[in-house]
Every structure is written in C-alpha cells, then in structure tokens.
Amino acid sequence: MSAAIIDGKALANSIKQNLSERIQHLKANHITPALTVILVGDDPASAVYVNSKHNTFTSLGLKSEVLRFPAEITQEQLLTEIRKLNQQKDLHGILVQLPLPKHIDTNTVIDTIAPEKDVDGFHVSNAGSLMTGNPRFIPCTPYGVMKMLEAQKVNLRGAEAVIVGASNIVGKPMALLLQKEGATVTICNSKTRDLAAHTKRADILVVATGRAEMITGDMIKPGAVVIDVGINRMADGKLKGDVEFSSASEVASAITPVPGGVGPMTIVMLLVNTIESAERSLKTA
Numbered sequence: 001m002s003a004a005i006i007d008g009k010a011l012a013n014s015i016k017q018n019l020s021e022r023i024q025h026l027k028a029n030h031i032t033p034a035l036t037v038i039l040v041g042d043d044p045a046s047a048v049y050v051n052s053k054h055n056t057f058t059s060l061g062l063k064s065e066v067l068r069f070p071a072e073i074t075q076e077q078l079l080t081e082i083r084k085l086n087q088q089k090d091l092h093g094i095l096v097q098l099p100l101p102k103h104i105d106t107n108t109v110i111d112t113i114a115p116e117k118d119v120d121g122f123h124v125s126n127a128g129s130l131m132t133g134n135p136r137f138i139p140c141t142p143y144g145v146m147k148m149l150e151a152q153k154v155n156l157r158g159a160e161a162v163i164v165g166a167s168n169i170v171g172k173p174m175a176l177l178l179q180k181e182g183a184t185v186t187i188c189n190s191k192t193r194d195l196a197a198h199t200k201r202a203d204i205l206v207v208a209t210g211r212a213e214m215i216t217g218d219m220i221k222p223g224a225v226v227i228d229v230g231i232n233r234m235a236d237g238k239l240k241g242d243v244e245f246s247s248a249s250e251v252a253s254a255i256t257p258v259p260g261g262v263g264p265m266t267i268v269m270l271l272v273n274t275i276e277s278a279e280r281s282l283k284t285a
C-alpha cells in the first residue's frame with residue numbers, strides 16, 4: 001500500500017484565497033489586520049520562520065512588524081515591551097517567538113500578552129478557554145492539523161487518536177481538539193513504556209516530539225492517518241519530520257510530508273487568528 005500525501009501547502013493556499021473577502025471587508029471598515037512578532041536572540045531557524053510569517057502577512061496586504069531584541073534582554077525589559085504592545089491600538093496580534101533564552105520564564109512572558117491579542121492561543125486564559133470548550137484562539141499548529149483532517153474527511157468520532165508529544169503548544173491542545181470531535185485520545189510522552197504498542201493502535205497518529213524520524217513504519221497501524229508535526233533541520237540542511245516517511249508511507253493510508261505538510265498550515269492559521277482578532281475589534285468599536 002502507498003499512502004496518499006496530504007498536501008499542506010496546497011490546503012494552506014486555498015484557505016488563504018478564501019480569506020481575501022474577510023480582509024476586504026475589514027479594509028472597507030478602515031481596519032488592516034496587524035501582527036507584531038517579537039524575536040529574541042539570533043537563532044537562525046527562528047529567523048527563517050519569522051521571515052516566512054512576515055512575508056505571508058505582507059503579501060496579503062496585512063500589517064506585520066518584527067521587533068528584534070538581543071539574547072541578553074532582561075525579562076523585565078521584555079515584559080515592558082509587551083505591555084506597550086498590549087496598549088497599542090490597531091494591533092490585533094502579538095506573537096513571541098519561542099523558544100526564549102533560558103534566563104527568561106516563558107510562561108510569565110506569554111501570560112503578559114493581552115489574551116485578546118494572543119493569536120498563538122498560548123496564554124493561560126486562552127488555554128483554559130480551549131479546555132472548557134469556548135476557545136478564543138486555537139493554537140495554530142493543532143488548528144491547522146484539524147483543518148487537514150477535515151479536508152481529508154477523516155472520521156474522528158469513535159476513532160483511536162494517539163499523540164506522541166505532550167507540549168503545551170502542540171500535544172495538549174491537539175488532544176483537546178480531537179477529543180472534542182469524538183476521538184478516544186492517548187497522549188504519549190518520553191517516559192511512555194512500549195511506545196509502539198500505543199502507536200500501533202492509532203487510527204490517527206500525530207507526532208510532535210522534535211526527534212527526527214523516531215516513528216517508523218513498523219510502529220504504525222495499516223491504514224492509519226499519520227500527521228507529522230516535526231521539523232528537524234539535518235546537518236546537510238535538509239528538513240526531516242519526526243516520522244520516517246519512506247517506511248511510514250508504505251503502511252499509512254494518508255500522511256503529511258515534511259516540508260509542505262503541517263508547517264504551511266501553522267502559518268495560515270496564524271493568519272486566520274489575526275483576522276479573527278481584527279474582526280472582533282470591529283464588533284467592539
């Protein structure tokens with residue numbers, strides 16, 4: 001068997017096309033959706049992602065600004081910058097690129113962002129609202145994965161979903177979203193005993209560990225839908241997922257590639273959240 005490849009890039013593009021009407025409507029009301037990204041330090045991978053976001057936003061006529069700070073910035077200075085952005089009228093989204101340097105407490109920084117501008121959906125109150133079933137912003141990566149499953153017409157009701165990786169930004173919100181659609185969800189982590197026993201049960205397998213090619217075809221149930229969230233840059237510059245594509249695609253019924261899978265969906269859902277935020281400002285104006 002050879003799996004269907006779920007084309008995240010194409011789906012992201014079609015979602016993008018469908019946003020133009022909403023953008024026009026906002027502009028007719030003198031609102032340009034605006035995002036500010038804070039980038040601390042000079043990690044080259046982060047710089048690539050931030051540029052990619054910036055280009056996507058500006059190409060659609062949205063406002064995007066990147067504030068760059070040296071890795072030595074103090075936590076208090078960073079919080080001061082965020083508080084300024086919170087007050088800025090006509091700014092609908094604030095994103096602090098992760099990871100942050102070790103001397104800075106990530107949760108404190110995220111929870112300083114005004115929840116109404118937290119288009120990543122990482123603020124503790126937004127995490128809570130997702131958990132209680134009335135989300136303000138759905139975190140972009142799991143949101144994009146749900147759109148891919150929907151486009152692929154994957155039946156989630158009663159399905160066995162297994163997530164490998166329990167992070168606040170992917171694994172945990174992913175579990176809530178799948179559960180909401182009726183899946184039976186297992187979250188595995190680095191301490192899980194007999195990981196393969198879990199992954200082999202999965203009708204839907206989502207892998208977000210940051211460990212290149214750790215899931216191989218022999219760990220996958222025949223016919224499963226495999227979503228690879230990993231983006232690992234190899235020494236030769238090539239990108240690899242957390243799933244070994246060659247063996248997995250022999251077993252799965254559908255699989256996301258890396259690159260061109262979940263990554264482009266993450267960026268387009270950031271666009272969706274920022275536009276949504278701008279539309280809310282229209283309602284309260």
Ligand SMILES: Nc1nc(=O)c2c([nH]1)NC[C@@H]1CN(c3ccc(C(=O)N[C@@H](CCC(=O)O)C(=O)O)cc3)C=[N+]21
Pocket residue numbers: 048049052095096097098099120140231239258259260261262263264265266267
């Ligand atoms: N506050 C915050 N929010 C994030 O959403 C966030 C973050 N911090 N920190 C880093 C991760 C990573 N991330 C990616 C988004 C798109 C691609 C993407 O589009 N990748 C392309 C390939 C790009 C390339 O060639 O490097 C693809 O998969 O096809 C990758 C990675 C968002 N992140």
